[in-house]
Amino acid sequence: MDIFGKFSVERFVSSLQYMWKGMLAIFIVIGVIILVTVLMNSFFSKLAAKKQDKENNA
Amino acid sequence: MEILYENLLLLFQNGGWQRVVMWLIGGLLIYLAIKKDMEPTLLLPMGFGAIIVNIPAIYDGALSTLFSAGISNELFPLILFIGIGAMIDFGPILSNPKLMIFGAAAQFGIFFTFSLASLFFELPEAASIGIIGAADGPTAIVVAQKLLGNASQITGAIMVAAYSYMALVPVIQPPIIKLLTTKKERMIRMPYKPKNVSKTTRILFPIIITIIAGLIAPESIDLLGFLMFGNLIRECGVLNSLSETAQKVLANLITIFLGITVATQMTADKFLQPATLLILGLGLFAFIFDTAGGILVAKLINVFSKKNKINPMIGAAGISAFPMSGRVVHKMGLKEDPSNFLLMHSIGVNVSGQIASVIAGGLILSFML
Numbered sequence: 314m315d316i317f318g319k320f321s322v323e324r325f326v327s328s329l330q331y332m333w334k335g336m337l338a339i340f341i342v343i344g345v346i347i348l349v350t351v352l353m354n355s356f357f358s359k360l361a362a363k364k365q366d367k368e369n370n371a
Numbered sequence: 372m373e374i375l376y377e378n379l380l381l382l383f384q385n386g387g388w389q390r391v392v393m394w395l396i397g398g399l400l401i402y403l404a405i406k407k408d409m410e411p412t413l414l415l416p417m418g419f420g421a422i423i424v425n426i427p428a429i430y431d432g433a434l435s436t437l438f439s440a441g442i443s444n445e446l447f448p449l450i451l452f453i454g455i456g457a458m459i460d461f462g463p464i465l466s467n468p469k470l471m472i473f474g475a476a477a478q479f480g481i482f483f484t485f486s487l488a489s490l491f492f493e494l495p496e497a498a499s500i501g502i503i504g505a506a507d508g509p510t511a512i513v514v515a516q517k518l519l520g521n522a523s524q525i526t527g528a529i530m531v532a533a534y535s536y537m538a539l540v541p542v543i544q545p546p547i548i549k550l551l552t553t554k555k556e557r558m559i560r561m562p563y564k565p566k567n568v569s570k571t572t573r574i575l576f577p578i579i580i581t582i583i584a585g586l587i588a589p590e591s592i593d594l595l596g597f598l599m600f601g602n603l604i605r606e607c608g609v610l611n612s613l614s615e616t617a618q619k620v621l622a623n624l625i626t627i628f629l630g631i632t633v634a635t636q637m638t639a640d641k642f643l644q645p646a647t648l649l650i651l652g653l654g655l656f657a658f659i660f661d662t663a664g665g666i667l668v669a670k671l672i673n674v675f676s677k678k679n680k681i682n683p684m685i686g687a688a689g690i691s692a693f694p695m696s697g698r699v700v701h702k703m704g705l706k707e708d709p710s711n712f713l714l715m716h717s718i719g720v721n722v723s724g725q726i727a728s729v730i731a732g733g734l735i736l737s738f739m740l
Contacts, residue, residue, distance in 0.1 A: 318627075320491060328489035328497065330739050332635040333484040338734050341589050343415075343727060349579055350468040357569040 389639035390425040396420030399595035405537045406546055410538030419569035420634020437632045443521050447628035448509030449597045454622030456601020457614050461576055463719030465568040470716065474723030477689025478731040479664030484657035491649060495519060498735045500650055504657025505728035507691035508534045513594055514732045518739055527636025528647040540695040542619045545703060547662045548687050559682040563715045577602040584730055590740060591733020598729060613616045665689035682713055688720040691728035
């Protein structure tokens with residue numbers, strides 16, 4: 314396999330789009346996951362607090 | 372006697388010496404596994420397999436059958452992901468979801484190396500080389516197989532690099548962390564205040580992650596789906612014996628076959644190429660820039676936050692090598708200040724690195740397929 318025969322700066326330049334697109338996409342996916350996790354935590358902790366209050370009142 | 376003579380003759384004809392070199396490489400992998408305790412579950416079977424497939428006759432035995440049955444269709448790495456998912460406790464990131472940012476940042480090396488490798492390789496090959504930086508053997512196998520197929524000359528080198536560097540995390544990461552952080556930064560304390568995570572959240576998390584990732588990066592669904600399925604078995608609370616089997620028996624069984632089967636790609640004609648050295652170098656590069664990506668984002672966040680500073684070392688744990696990377700960061704923290712415990716933070720980041728690296732693999736597949 315002649316790796317140096319395949320050397321191409323053009324290919325490198327065209328690959329740069331995948332770098333920014335990839336990093337942007339990964340931050341978006343992880344951002345959505347963080348958001349959903351925060352919402353789940355907040356919802357279920359409130360639910361647990363309400364349940365606790367009911368138990369205390371009863 | 373005649374067969375012995377013919378085979379010995381083959382070793383001295385038509386580049387037969389290369390097979391001897393591959394035996395030595397196989398021996399080196401076995402040595403590293405036994406003497407240096409470097410990822411022995413994989414390096415030992417791979418080393419032995421490398422010896423088998425370089426016996427001087429055209430090899431087409433049981434290992435080739437196993438390769439067709441379990442690697443060329445990506446079955447073994449995906450089944451292994453069920454076991455890995457069952458082993459992972461997502462508690463630390465559910466308790467502090469912000470830690471997941473570092474998992475995302477530490478995938479920078481993958482995409483950067485992808486671009487760098489494209490100077491020498493076609494884009495699908497470059498993408499498969501970049502994914503070595505995921506520090507995740509099964510993901511590297513799945514991506515390389517999907518993009519390059521069985522005929523590729525470089526699949527073996529990619530697999531060997533992915534697993535070898537996973538084992539070298541304690542050697543590769545500390546100098547980079549030291550280079551990019553000051554002593555003062557390494558001594559930053561991060562109090563651990565765990566929040567109560569409900570069982571419902573733990574059960575919903577793997578399901579919701581699968582849906583989100585499946586909608587945004589559909590190509591990651593196989594990898595992430597199997598990982599999250601394993602985690603759901605663990606967290607549901609009604610499949611304890613299945614969870615235990617997935618964590619131990621299933622993971623061990625697949626690991627045995629995976630290591631020795633990967634070695635079918637380590638034949639002398641494929642492995643002893645200048646490209647292999649270049650791939651090993653680029654893989655190292657990917658690891659270094661993954662580590663740097665996580666640390667630099669942590670430092671950037673510190674610039675804007677007045678209180679609750681982050682110890683930038685935990686950013687380095689955003690690679691997928693679990694739990695080695697988390698432990699390396701924890702040990703470095705203890706070395707600077709014996710009363711500074713970073714383990715829960717670094718393990719949290721490390722776990723998020725597992726999710727992020729699988730998503731990165733899926734994104735690369737989406738771009739290339």
